[in-house]
Amino acid sequence: MVKPFQFSRLPKILFKNGAISQLPSIIKQYGNEIILVTGKSSFLSSTAAEKLFSEFRAKGIVFHLVTVSGEPTPELVNNAVNKFRSEKISLVTGIGGGSVLDAGKAIAAMMYRRESVTEFLEGVGTKEHPGSTLPFIAIPTTSGTGSEATKNAVISNVGPNGFKKSLRHDNFVPDIALVDPELTLNCPREITASSGMDCFTQLVESYLSDKSCEYTDALALEGLKAIKDSLLKSYIDSTNIGARSGMSFAALTSGICLANAGLGAVHGFASSVGGMFDIPHGLICGTLMASANEINVRELRKVPDRHLALKKYSLLGELFSEIKGQSEDYYTDSFIFFLHTLTGQLNLPALNMNMINEKYIEFICHNTEIKNNPVKLSPDDLKDILKARVL
Secondary structure: OOOOOOOOOOOEEEEOOOHHHHHHHHHHOOOOEEEEEEEOOOOOOOHHHHHHHHHHHHOOOEEEEEEEOOOOOHHHHHHHHHHHOOOOOOEEEEEEOHHHHHHHHHHHHHOOOOOOHHHHOOOOOOOOOOOOOOOEEEEEOOOOOOHHHOOEEEEEEOOOOOEEEEEEOHHHOOOEEEEOHHHHOOOOHHHHHHHHHHHHHHHHHHHHOOOOOHHHHHHHHHHHHHHHHHHHHHHHOOOOHHHHHHHHHHHHHHHHHHHHHOOOHHHHHHHHHHHHOOOOHHHHHHHHHHHHHHHHHHHHOOOOOOHHHHHHHHHHHHHHOOOOOOOHHHHHHHHHHHHHHHHHHOOOOOEOOOOOOHHHHHHHHHOOOOOOOOOOOOHHHHHHHHHOOEO
């Protein structure tokens, strides 16, 4: 019997090497004046940007540039909206990593509002956004968050009383996700590793989620096959366009899966740790992935009625194993071993003990939400996950 489910809307998806060349013609369908959100340097210093801007000028497209350094803050969103509200903006376009896409999504969503974006953030503000937004085109240059396919924008305010919360509405799903794997060729190795592990985590957590269904399982497994074939290859050889294409597909798929199945403990930590400390989202996910899944398996084995989640763990182990004909326990354990090995192969650093010391661990675990984890974890379980990677 098929499990009941509902599925969120998707953007129009254009996935193709060299697809960025179609952007000027797509923009002209909306108007002539846009806000263009990018990172500080990577895309702007590329030949792709030089060519794109030349085509903008040739087609009479006026673009107002907003650059994003790190994860978007309320101030960045508010300042951009206030600066360009009086302009005749017809479209917002984001070209960059997940933080850039989230910033663009939030700017588009706030152009019709006078309030601060903080007032609409889940768990922080008190207002519900009505969903009014400018059209938004999302163009990823990394393979990580899958923000090009989701309805939320993560906004951060880092500090002792900081937060990392979502601005969310069904209308915030990008109108178009233009996925051009060639744009990821310049992605630095360390970002390839951390964003790739973020994508990997999203696929695994969606697959194991207690909200998963046959649709999300099928998509997650296809994304995980791409991870197996492409993650390490793209890290070792950044010019491998086949591997880069596989990771672009995996990231897009992870965004679709998380939007419909939710996430687990690792992303709970990404929110609580990321709100307190200036640590990149992908790094938090990547470095905690092995220990979080190890604790999940440990606790699942104590619960008799959690056989489905353990079965899924064994299927993950079989997918990533080169050995056939073994027991479910063997494959489950082999998947955890694979994650630990991959963490080392990608040179993912542990979290800094000088930053996240003992006095913060209890507070972090108390503020870590794990809504869709396949097993309930106690505060002590969460401490075990965190302490395993705080060195």
